[in-house]
Amino acid sequence: MGDATPILEARGLSKRFGAIPASRAVTLDLRAGEIHALIGPNGAGKSTLIKLIAGDLTPDEGSVYLGGLDVTALGTAARAREGLGRTFQISSLIPEASVLQNATLGALGRLGQPYRFFSRALRDRALRRTAEAALATVGLEELHQTRSAELSHGQRRQLEIGVALTLAPKVFLMDEPMAGLSAEGARQLTGILSDLRRTAPILLVEHDMDVVFALADRISVLVAGEIIATGPPDAIRADPAVRSAYLGEATP
Numbered sequence: 001m002g003d004a005t006p007i008l009e010a011r012g013l014s015k016r017f018g019a020i021p022a023s024r025a026v027t028l029d030l031r032a033g034e035i036h037a038l039i040g041p042n043g044a045g046k047s048t049l050i051k052l053i054a055g056d057l058t059p060d061e062g063s064v065y066l067g068g069l070d071v072t073a074l075g076t077a078a079r080a081r082e083g084l085g086r087t088f089q090i091s092s093l094i095p096e097a098s099v100l101q102n103a104t105l106g107a108l109g110r111l112g113q114p115y116r117f118f119s120r121a122l123r124d125r126a127l128r129r130t131a132e133a134a135l136a137t138v139g140l141e142e143l144h145q146t147r148s149a150e151l152s153h154g155q156r157r158q159l160e161i162g163v164a165l166t167l168a169p170k171v172f173l174m175d176e177p178m179a180g181l182s183a184e185g186a187r188q189l190t191g192i193l194s195d196l197r198r199t200a201p202i203l204l205v206e207h208d209m210d211v212v213f214a215l216a217d218r219i220s221v222l223v224a225g226e227i228i229a230t231g232p233p234d235a236i237r238a239d240p241a242v243r244s245a246y247l248g249e250a251t252p
Helices: 046-054 076-081 099-110 115-121 125-137 153-165 183-196 209-215 233-238 240-250
Strands: 006-017 020-031 035-039 061-066 084-086 171-175 202-205 218-223 226-231
Touching (some): 006 046, 020 061, 046 171, 076 084, 099 153, 153 183, 183 202, 183 209, 209 233, 218 240, 226 233
Parallel strands (some): 084 171, 171 202
């Protein structure tokens, strides 16, 4: 794991929807070289917290810092430009475009160029190298000419991560990347994410506890909008409050 300097920080984030508190003074951080998993039961407020960090929602109280910059007032696009990468923000791959073309489109977006210049971008060697490097990182280099529509569900997840990689993010937010994957697909993606933390740390929301305990350097447990525990996997596994509130007998 990396040093203790936070790259991403949420400080005292609170959000209410009417009389219902969805986030209650949540504080957590993400450090270089780590995977920090956020877990909790359904309805705990994980999606709300991720939206607050990503800029989809404005907190009632609290702040978000990225690379030491207060980004609380910035929207999702501005936070992305500052280096916040979200795999689940990639609304759709282009089904008829090849794997390499999709990745090149991401690289073009990094430059802030209009998509109308896409055909020119496909001939740009620097953009192509960026796209190819991202595809190599996620294990799709041999499928670079394959249409994204022909990829398996797991391979599409890999491509979404590759597209996000072309934007050179400082951090990743990943919301249930294992959802819908086969056991083999989950195994492959686990290996990719384990290596990816060296490129950019990952704040990971995931329901698969086997994956969480295999990958996470730290785990934060969210219950009823509050963080009830944060620590290394062994400490979280043994925490009586966590077992009572969430893990129970399902603890791996």
